[in-house]
Amino acid sequence: MRLPLNPGESIEMFVRMLRLGWEPDGYTYPFVLKACGEIRGNGVVGFCVHGVVVKNGLGDCNVFVCNALVMMYFKSGVLRDARKVFDEMCERGVEDVVSWNSIVAAYVQSGDVKGALRLFERMGRRGEFGVRADAVSLVNVLPACGVGKAWRRGKEVHGYAVRSGLCEDVFVGNAIVDMYAKCELMDEASKVFERMKVKDVVSWNAMVTGYSQVGRFEDALSLFKRMKMEKIDLNVVTWSAVIGAYAQRGLGYEALDVFRQMQLSGSEPNIITLLSLLSGCASVGALLQGKETHCYAMKEILNVSTNDPGDNMMVINGIIDMYAKCKSANIARAIFDSIPLEDRNVVTWTVMIGGYAQHGEANDALQLFSEMLAQNRYVMPNAFTISCALMACARLAALRFGRQIHAYVIRNHFESSTFFVANCLIDMYVKSGDVDTARVIFDNMDNKNSISWTSLMTGYGMHGRGEEAIRVFDGMRRAGMPIDGVTFVVVLYACSHSGMVDQGMNYFHRMERDYSVIPGVEHYACMVDLLGRAGRLNEALNFIKEMPMDPSPIVWVALLSACRLHTNVELGEFAAAELLKLEAENDGSYTLLSNIYANARRWKDVARVRSLMKYSGIRKRPGCSWVQGKKGTATFFVGDKTHPRSHEIYDLLADLIHRITALGYVPDTRFALHDVDDEEKGGLLFEHSEKLALAFGILTSTPGMPIRITKNLRVCGDCHTAITYISKVIDHEVIIRDSSRFHHFKNGSCSCKGYW
């Protein structure tokens, strides 16, 4: 009799057999149990068959039947019952290598790596009873060593494979290579790989992906080249891995080029290829190629109805992420909105929130995050989501919201899950003007990485607490943290904003000598800024002349703003001209130049810059300041009268100006003319956005509490003077974050001490 292939029919026939009174034997049961395992999740039928087996007394003596039972329970996801049957066999000492392999595979696949390894060890001790691991055992257990990074056990298995000669088997060899690769022991993996007499495409792929995952991209790519030279049949895994390697390095165009080669070779891309490709496009902002991939993906998704819905969602998430990273948040949002609420998973929400947070739509990010919390039926935020939301808070200096998220983090025990959340919290508190709380979080972290240290150091730098920044740097070195180019940007920035010129110079000279970090253009820009802020403009210029590379726009901007601070018209004109040559001028550099002229009272030149801007179609970004109130954020532009409490605000401001004038404040009219596109409004000094925000802050906050204001541009010079005076007559510390740094105004002085 030939059994039907369809598992359903198989079971049906078995039932008919029982009804007709036939007694199944030791050959029948394995067939029907296999069928039960194949019908996923149908443990019930399998359980009934188990009952029949027990009734007929076969469960005690027939190893084939028992093995089939173990397999059936394992495939039906009932690990506990599989283990029970297996243990009964062991007690009677009837189990064979297939029984062991089945139970180990069951543990590996259910994710219990440690349990699997324990079982495998016990299997080794059964050797004297004639149970010897075969190729299948090794291929079962090796991935468990890889996943659990249990490389000692992996080495033992490798040794056994060599002694038993099983390593000649290409499957075993591949599994060993992959085990070492997963344990990040690529040199071991390479040794095994090179010694393999028979290699297949899987062996090569395991090596390529291994190198790629430990960041050895050059090695991954040279293997890929060797594959092509040795005419190995590249499959979709190879191509996807190479595309992924390029994408991970941020080389999206190279990834796209490999994709083109793949298409020429006739290999059909699959879902993983698409995901790798999308992340490549996202990393370089290649919108056009991203759209192409989007079209291709839609075709795939529509054609293949058998796709796993989870896989499809991954592709859609990749597409949303790609659009968001290619600065097309609107398209991303349209796709996001088209996904039914119940289908969106946590990544769908996170890529959209993160997309907004990274591209200047931080308000939308927080709005969406709130919506996500409000629908708590389908998904909850994870550490990724929280990090993205905190990034948005940091951009907006949204301290209130940030604190709420901090509370959420504590309630839901996110703080210990990864570095990311805690590091983002540090950054959020720093950028919202509360370094001291950032410090508390830092101190409470069980593990810190270099980003934790640099984030805190950036914080002290931004707040003009240079000495403390340097102490953090010293601590970072003592903790053995890697010191890289970014670390030094932060160190130099901190020196520059605290006027620590000599120390900054010293660090600059030591970075290559003592830390082998070669100064890049960004470090030269920091030095120009450091010297410039301190008024040593000629030294700054010499620094630029002696740079080993061409100065980039940031270098000239640093010089230009130093010229504004110290009113050096000639050098300022020079810097502006250099920016113009690089075609890197923007509204900021025009404003700086116009301010330089205004400082020197050269009004004609001010007018000239203004008409130049009009001519080239560059408009000054309107200055804008905001304060967080209990009822949300209040935003002010110059001369803004749209706020419902506008009258009170202007009255209070007039009163304050009156009072500080008595203390010696003289309005600095040079700044009145700076707002190039607000000339018709008269540019009345006391209508500047930061002053309006301050007045609103005073009106709405409890006496004694600090008032925190954020401005999109640099704070205006007259406002800086006025607020310094105002801090004498009010009962609040005033903390302003502008585009350059923090200013803490208290009792008639500002923490920036002129370095801004």
Place this chain on the structure above:
DNA sequence: ATAGGGTTAG
């Protein structure tokens, strides 16, 4: 029986 994938920080 072995290989590949999407979201986060300075």
